[in-house]
Amino acid sequence: MAAKRILLLIFDGLGDRPVKELGNKTPLQATNTPNLDWFAANGSCGLLDPIGPGICPGSDTSHLALFGYDPFAVYTGRGPFEAAGTGIDVRPGDVAFRCNFATVDSEGRVVDRRAGRIKDAGALARPLDGLTVEGVQVFFRAGTEHRAALVFRGEGLSPQVSDTDPHAEGGQVLRSRPLAAGADRTAGVLNRFTELAREILSKQPLNQEHAVKGLPVANAVLARGAGVFPAIPTMKEKWGLHCAGIAGVGLIRGMCRSVGMDVLDVSGATGGLDTDMVAKAAAAANALREYDFVCVNVKAPDVCGHDGLALEKVRVVERIDEMMGHLRAALAPDTVVAVTADHSTPVALRDHSGDPVPLAIFGEGLRVDAVTEYDEISVASGSLGRLRGLDLLPVLLNLADRAGKFGA
């Protein structure tokens, strides 16, 4: 039998707890979701602990687990994955930092850690990208608003260096210090880069324009959270899958790129509430003609959870259901679809939680259990039981008739 293709739909922060405003139902329970329910009713369901029972996942550690990588073994912090998300081709051994563009006064004091939440900082980032500092290759890319990523590549680098970001306004831009033996060089390179950045940024036309208009100038780079990019095999090497990722948010794009996925650009996919979910669905259905495995991340439910917006989360669930309706019609019959989340983001909590997330798996010819609704409670009685994130990829490989036999 020919191997099937796999579509992994990760609705970021979709899981929730009962919400008073919704009559003590979760947003999934409170919303009419005929298409999500169709996948549940025609597939098998269960609960998923993305990392483990009770463990509250970040989106980064959770995506690693859902891609079949043990985050306890390979996760080295957010910085390297954020850097990958900006489009830097990060490699094992590279040292990455999360950065802010900031406004610094003539005495080196940080006046605004976010440079007025500057937009379109791409032009400011470009002259800093591709520098060589003390023999170290420098990559620098703008992220959303004031955020940016910095990567050093070279011999003898270490992530054991202190931040240059004072983490508060009014403080001086800090000198980076080595935090362990062998980190002197990296701290030195970071300090030299920080000086160069101030010189280069102050000359940029956009900043001169801002100065004239009395707007904050982005005349400094603050670096924090050094991390080394882990040596992880690609999805192709590890699972034999030719993979594509569709995500609007930089961090998730970075997670996908870090495991060797092609990250596809979809017009209208923003990573925000305004994202075009149907466009993502269409892009996924299209990509499945070429790829073995396509992962789609939709950030919107997480945004509503963080903002504590129950009714907005209901509306996002309605749009997710519409997206699932599109997929129902568009998917080829040889597709195995998993519908899940990377973590719960309960609106009452306004943050991630370790509550398990719903999981439905649908594919032609696969087992169908008695569950008929897709929500945190209904799926719990399904035939998948309670799984761990790290088990998901082997489960999907098996259902796609791609599992090798262990033994004879």
Added chain:
Amino acid sequence: MAAKRILLLIFDGLGDRPVKELGNKTPLQATNTPNLDWFAANGSCGLLDPIGPGICPGSDTSHLALFGYDPFAVYTGRGPFEAAGTGIDVRPGDVAFRCNFATVDSEGRVVDRRAGRIKDAGALARPLDGLTVEGVQVFFRAGTEHRAALVFRGEGLSPQVSDTDPHAEGGQVLRSRPLAAGADRTAGVLNRFTELAREILSKQPLNQEHAVKGLPVANAVLARGAGVFPAIPTMKEKWGLHCAGIAGVGLIRGMCRSVGMDVLDVSGATGGLDTDMVAKAAAAANALREYDFVCVNVKAPDVCGHDGLALEKVRVVERIDEMMGHLRAALAPDTVVAVTADHSTPVALRDHSGDPVPLAIFGEGLRVDAVTEYDEISVASGSLGRLRGLDLLPVLLNLADRAGKFGA
């Protein structure tokens, strides 16, 4: 959002199998339990394997797992925990023994391994507590009836020594022998202590009184089951929880003390069938004002299981339900309550079994599943699925909004 408090109720040996005498129902199924059912109906339910599926737990290993400590990594035998339960402030590296007061004849033969199940042996234990033997500090405390605990503290001690207890009447008090290199000193100290104990005990007024009355004299100490106290972090260090334990039985009090819990004394809490469960509930509700985490152990169902008393176990379940009614009324709304057991003790088996135990978790704003009755079968269809003991504490931390995020 403020962190909630956690109440962990461990009904020792509560799980069971169908009992003929009860119409092939388990004691939980056969008993009317409106309050236990209320917690199930308003919370989420599942089955718990305290150690792992099919593994038959001791109360000691199980309590370790339920407190979030891997018993395969930290359990070194029952002795050290029993010693902690008698009130000895056991420390990592101490070597502990379980002891009996025994009756020995003039030729050193054991006539009664339990010295007539002597009561009130505290006065006999006191002169043996605080001795220094060959440079080793000795702690000795009476437990229930003829039981006692012996702890050695000093340099170069080893638990690899043989028992002095012949484990049968008619045998001689044995000389302890080293069972591994480096254990000579410990065996020597134990032998010297055993001689000293005979000298000191024979002079005690209580024994002279018993001799006059023709009652068995407690004129010897038999030691067995040497174990070294493990170096384990406290619950505060490991989980950030300020903890109290409420338990009548020495071993469980020792388990609680060993993980750094304050062990609270509750008038009327005996660890037997006559224990005052409502007093324990009241003490727990009160302690939750001060502590982040309170654990209550109720031994009575285990006692019925060991004695094979089905109808008695039903009556104990009725009293547990009354206790739960008290808690329903007494608990502050910011409390997360877990209702479970440390193992099953089926009355038909008269011993522990590896059958999973019921688990219900209740808290305001937490998920509610369709389960409406608290028993071994009903809970199995609940939304918690089937969890392992070691997962319980992370699950409770998450539901109490105390879980740190792993990743970003």
